[in-house]
Amino acid sequence: MPTTWAELLDLGDREPVAGDVAPAAAAEPKERRGIFRRLRESLATSREALGAELSSSLFETLDTEAWEQLEEALIMADVGARTTAEVVGRLEAEVESGRVEGGEAARARLVELLADLASSGRGTIDLRPSPAVVLVVGVNGTGKTTSVGKLAWHLQKEAGLSVMLAAADTYRAAAVEQLGTWAERAGCEIVKAETGQDAGAVVFDAISAAEARGSDVVLIDTAGRLHTRNDLMEELAKVRRVIDKRIGRGPAETLIVVDATTGQNGLRQAKVFSDAVEVTGVVLTKLDGTAKGGIALAIAGELGIPVKLIGVGEGIEDLRPFDAREFSAALVGE
Amino acid sequence: MFDQLSERLQGTLSDLRSRGKLTEADVDKAMREIRLALLEADVNFKVTKKFVADVREQAIGSGVLESLDPGQMVVKVVNEQLAELMGGSGRELVFASKAPTVILMAGLQGSGKTTATAKLAKHLRGEDKAVGVAACDTQRPAAVEQLTKLGEQAGATVYAQGTDRDPVDIAEWALGQARAEGLDVLIIDTAGRLHIDQELMDQLAEIKKRTKPHDVLLVVDAMTGQDAVNVAEQFAEATEFDGVLMSKLDGDARGGAALSVKAVTGKPILYVSTGEKLEQLERFHPDRMAQRILGMGDVLSLIEKAEKDLDTSEAEELERKMRQDQFTLDDFLKQLKQVRKMGPLTSVLGMVPGMGKAMKELRNADLDDRELDRLEAMILSMTPEERANPDVIRGSRRRRIAAGSGTNVQAVKQLTKQFDQMRKMMKMMASGKMPSPESMIRGQLGTRRR
Numbered sequence: 001m002p003t004t005w006a007e008l009l010d011l012g013d014r015e016p017v018a019g020d021v022a023p024a025a026a027a028e029p030k031e032r033r034g035i036f037r038r039l040r041e042s043l044a045t046s047r048e049a050l051g052a053e054l055s056s057s058l059f060e061t062l063d064t065e066a067w068e069q070l071e072e073a074l075i076m077a078d079v080g081a082r083t084t085a086e087v088v089g090r091l092e093a094e095v096e097s098g099r100v101e102g103g104e105a106a107r108a109r110l111v112e113l114l115a116d117l118a119s120s121g122r123g124t125i126d127l128r129p130s131p132a133v134v135l136v137v138g139v140n141g142t143g144k145t146t147s148v149g150k151l152a153w154h155l156q157k158e159a160g161l162s163v164m165l166a167a168a169d170t171y172r173a174a175a176v177e178q179l180g181t182w183a184e185r186a187g188c189e190i191v192k193a194e195t196g197q198d199a200g201a202v203v204f205d206a207i208s209a210a211e212a213r214g215s216d217v218v219l220i221d222t223a224g225r226l227h228t229r230n231d232l233m234e235e236l237a238k239v240r241r242v243i244d245k246r247i248g249r250g251p252a253e254t255l256i257v258v259d260a261t262t263g264q265n266g267l268r269q270a271k272v273f274s275d276a277v278e279v280t281g282v283v284l285t286k287l288d289g290t291a292k293g294g295i296a297l298a299i300a301g302e303l304g305i306p307v308k309l310i311g312v313g314e315g316i317e318d319l320r321p322f323d324a325r326e327f328s329a330a331l332v333g334e
Numbered sequence: 335m336f337d338q339l340s341e342r343l344q345g346t347l348s349d350l351r352s353r354g355k356l357t358e359a360d361v362d363k364a365m366r367e368i369r370l371a372l373l374e375a376d377v378n379f380k381v382t383k384k385f386v387a388d389v390r391e392q393a394i395g396s397g398v399l400e401s402l403d404p405g406q407m408v409v410k411v412v413n414e415q416l417a418e419l420m421g422g423s424g425r426e427l428v429f430a431s432k433a434p435t436v437i438l439m440a441g442l443q444g445s446g447k448t449t450a451t452a453k454l455a456k457h458l459r460g461e462d463k464a465v466g467v468a469a470c471d472t473q474r475p476a477a478v479e480q481l482t483k484l485g486e487q488a489g490a491t492v493y494a495q496g497t498d499r500d501p502v503d504i505a506e507w508a509l510g511q512a513r514a515e516g517l518d519v520l521i522i523d524t525a526g527r528l529h530i531d532q533e534l535m536d537q538l539a540e541i542k543k544r545t546k547p548h549d550v551l552l553v554v555d556a557m558t559g560q561d562a563v564n565v566a567e568q569f570a571e572a573t574e575f576d577g578v579l580m581s582k583l584d585g586d587a588r589g590g591a592a593l594s595v596k597a598v599t600g601k602p603i604l605y606v607s608t609g610e611k612l613e614q615l616e617r618f619h620p621d622r623m624a625q626r627i628l629g630m631g632d633v634l635s636l637i638e639k640a641e642k643d644l645d646t647s648e649a650e651e652l653e654r655k656m657r658q659d660q661f662t663l664d665d666f667l668k669q670l671k672q673v674r675k676m677g678p679l680t681s682v683l684g685m686v687p688g689m690g691k692a693m694k695e696l697r698n699a700d701l702d703d704r705e706l707d708r709l710e711a712m713i714l715s716m717t718p719e720e721r722a723n724p725d726v727i728r729g730s731r732r733r734r735i736a737a738g739s740g741t742n743v744q745a746v747k748q749l750t751k752q753f754d755q756m757r758k759m760m761k762m763m764a765s766g767k768m769p770s771p772e773s774m775i776r777g778q779l780g781t782r783r784r
Contacts, residue, residue: 072379078559081373140582141444141555171610174479181475226585259444263376263559268586286443289528291561314473 001119001306001324005158008308008321012128014159014216059103067092070110077331079294080264083301087113107332114328117297121306125281126252127161131210133218133243136283137236137273138257140224143285145175147257147311148221149182150319156188161216165190166206168199168239171223179221185316189213199223199235200242207246220251227272240277250278255308257283260293270299284322285311292331346371347409356404358394364408365390376590378563381419381597389415419593420620421602425577428548434466434512434520436545440538440573441553442565443526446581448477450553450607451523452484453615454579457605459489460613463518468508469494470501470541473525481523488612491517501525505541522547529568539572550575551604554591556583562591563598570599577604580618584608596620659761663721663753667713670706711739712749724750 002008059066067088074084091110094100100109126132134151138144148165155161165183169175170193183190191209193202203220210218222239225232243251256279258266273279284296284307296307307322346367350356365386372382392411429435437454439447448471455465467485469492471477478494485492493508505522512520522545527534542550552575554562569575580592583606596602603618655661713721715738720727727735732746739746 075373076379076560078376078561081370139557139585141446143444172480173483174476177476177479178474226582228585259555259557261442261555261558261561261565263557263562263590264374265376265557265585266559269557286528289442289561290530290564291559295559 001115001123002321003323003326005154005321008123008125009155009159010124010126010128011159011161014127014130014161059107062095062103062106074294074331077292077294078263078266078298079331080267080298083117083298086301087117111325111328111332114297114331115324117301118322118324118327119306120300120304122280123306123308125308127155127159127217129247129249129252131164131207131215131218131247132252133207133220133247135220135222135240135243135251135254135277136257137222137254137277137279138224139226139269140172142224142257142259142262143283143311144224144257145169145178145182145221146314147255147283147285147309147319148179148219149186150311150316151309152182152188152219153186153316154319155217155219156186162214163188163217163219164206164210164213164215166203166218166220167192168202168206168220169223170194170197170199170202171225175221175223182316189215200239203239203242204246207243227269233272233276236273237276253281254279255281255283256305257285258293258296258299259291260284260286260296261289261291262295264295264298266295267298267302270303270305274303274305279305281306281308283307283309283311283319288312288318293327294331296327297331347405347412350405350408356408361390361393361408368412372590372593375593376557376559376562378560378590378594378598381563381594384597385415385419416593417621419597421596421618425602425604427604428576429519430548434509434517435549436509436547437519437521438542438545438547438550438573439521439523439553439579440550440569440575441526442528442555443474445526445553445555446607447471447526447553448481448484448523449610450551450579450581450605450615451481451521452488452490453607453612454551454605455485455490455519455521456488456612457615458519464491464516465489466491466493466508466512466515466517466520468505468512468520468522470504470508471523471525472497472499472501472504473527477523477525484612490521491515493520501537502540502544506544509545529565529572535568535572542573549577551577551579552595552601553579553581554595556580556589556592556606557585558591563594566595566599566601570601575601577602579603579605579607581607584614659757661757661760663713663716663724664718666753666756667710667721670710674706708739708741708745709749712736712741712746715739724753 070091071084071088074087075081079087087110090113091100091106094109095106100106125134127134136144136148136151152163152165155163163186165179165188167176167179167190169179176192176194180190180192189209191202191206193199199222206218206220209215220239222236223232225236227233240250240254254277256270256273258269262269270279270282282296282299282305284293287293287310293310300306307324307327309319310322310327312318312320346364350360350364368389369382369386372385373379377385389408389411392415393408427435427437439451439454441447451467455467458465465488467481467488467490469478469481469485471481478497482492482494491512493504493511495504495507501524508522509520522541524538524541525534527538529535550573552566552569552573554566558565566578578592578595578601580589580603583589583592592603592606603620606616606618608614608616655665712735715735716727720731720735727746727750732743735741735746736743
């Protein structure tokens with residue numbers, strides 16, 4: 001499982017170069033605190049909250065009550081009743097059979113089980129094709145536009161890739177303007193549509209523009225849509241077909257953006273979006289709140305779609321590779 | 335909305351209902367099912383625990399098991415407890431004795447505040463109030479533009495000053511403007527903020543202090559999981575919000591967050607937002623919603639909607655014609671237009687008792703409002719004579735109508751055939767033989783299966 005940008009981005013034959021981008025500080029003047037301090041802080045929030053539930057003595061006793069408390073803690077983290085029962089059941093069996101002995105070993109094994117669950121599927125972001133088309137989808141309000149903006153900046157900074165943004169959210173009022181602002185901040189080019197214009201047409205234009213200019217990556221921001229809206233899901237499938245037709249293959253990556261506060265409905269979202277456009281990864285956003293994002297474990301476990309990126313703040317640099325072990329450890333509270 | 339929760343509860347309860355006699359073990363088994371259903375619906379863990387314990391105690395304790403129809407009694411207990419959990423009999427917005435009434439919107443990023451602000455503006459415009467909206471989200475790029483566009487669509491006065499000024503100042507300025515212009519209501523949209531971001535929470539408290547809102551509404555995404563309760567508690571601390579507006583209830587989210595927030599903070603849910611169109615905002619009635627979850631329908635809301643949106647004299651005239659078998663395609667068109675005024679079809683049908691199952695089929699059949707567009711187009715392509723007497727529609731007329739409405743000959747054929755069936759059904763109704771609502775609606779709308 002990749003834990004750094006260099007490991008996460010699969011560049012193929014491309015030589016990674018240090019990107020020439022506007023520093024984050026210039027774009028976000030007041031967000032000057034060190035990135036690591038902020039990450040530590042944001043993860044500490046989750047840890048604190050769950051750690052409180054899982055007191056250290058819990059793993060010492062390992063009696064019926066302890067297992068129940070453990071289940072409770074995972075359910076409270078939105079891992080979901082089914083996935084929780086599976087993980088806790090497995091750990092319980094391993095402890096009973098004597099394969100895992102002692103509180104510390106049980107805790108470590110739990111982290112391992114959760115991390116394994118979170119790392120199902122291919123963990124890298126495939127950017128080998130030129131241009132590599134990355135389609136970003138999700139329900140309303142999860143942070144698609146923001147994530148696209150941040151990702152554009154990181155691709156340029158971490159690997160020196162030139163990015164073409166496609167503002168294909170032609171539905172929400174002012175969504176195109178919002179992405180336009182992010183394009184400015186990230187210093188990349190953007191193909192915009194008029195509100196109400198066909199999303200497929202914008203995508204077509206963006207790919208053509210990327211080819212003409214030799215851009216490495218086309219990042220497509222789509223309109224948020226509830227997965228229950230058949231007509232809108234059909235429109236999304238059409239966007240994918242447009243890509244297929246235009247470049248002779250599907251997108252290199254299709255990322256679904258899931259809000260960490262999402263409950264069990266997240267599983268349905270991932271399933272339905274995946275049926276429509278073959279989702280290859282999850283971007284888990286808003287992890288800087290108190291929500292623990294346990295739904296990502298359920299998605300990875302049940303659908304085999306791994307988390308690839310996490311959003312941990314509002315600043316342009318606050319997007320980073322997902323570290324399954326660190327995430328699981330934060331859930332359990334090491 | 336609440337579909338899956340409702341389905342699971344209904345399944346569990348109908349199992350109980352069908353039993354003549356219940357043992358404690360039967361109830362316990364049902365309670366385990368209910369517990370799982372609630373957890374999967376994202377009802378807060380602690381709330382679930384308490385709910386199940388309460389229902390069990392009432393079901394086993396108060397002689398329910400010995401009653402004549404124990405299954406039915408348990409359903410009643412669950413229904414009462416659900417309504418109680420969601421907030422008793424509901425609460426209204428408080429309006430100021432001296433205008434303008436100020437409503438402050440707060441919530442996390444992406445919960446849907448800006449859309450909710452515009453919807454609420456549209457809703458209050460519908461009650462003949464002069465409404466203004468203040469764009470105080472200076473944080474998210476283009477949020478001001480979004481509210482400006484939506485606010486104008488809603489028929490509200492938009493107060494915006496770009497993103498360079500302090501949101502607190504903008505709010506105060508907007509209030510001054512609203513007062514000077516004699517508006518009835520001012521709704522203040524604010525930036526999404528994390529409940530643990532002290533700086534922004536202080537800013538929200540400051541806006542509240544300066545504008546003294548009569549109602550502070552917390553916007554909560556229906557898809558939120560267990561964290562909804564943390565969020566609500568923290569916002570309650572900073573702003574003492576008065577009620578909740580639940581957004582995105584049109585998905586298949588089971589809305590458990592909605593059930594939990596009231597239980598934990600004591601703040602009721604006032605409105606639910608159910609779609610992307612501005613008119614898709616409803617008052618929230620906990621008791622009616624509990625009944626809807628249990629599949630008992632929500633006739634009261636339907637009647638209220640009908641009273642608000644339908645033209646009574648026209649409806650009476652239509653009814654008279656139906657009874658006297660003088661119903662024409664023209665009348666059908668009028669009826670169609672009236673039903674459509676009440677909002678998207680699926681949301682209207684969801685309120686009819688016993689329609690839960692039929693609704694699912696309708697959805698599977700992809701029945702949407704475009705289908706109604708097609709029906710309208712076909713009728714509008716007919717001559718007055720054809721509308722009065724559809725029997726004259728044969729080969730060449732059919733082709734002309736199909737071409738005129740952009741449909742095909744089969745569709746026209748189907749329409750006239752269904753209209754014929756509908757007239758027969760009306761005759762039956764007039765003579766007192768009432769067909770089931772499901773078959774009626776299916777017949778009227780001509781559900782197509784794909």
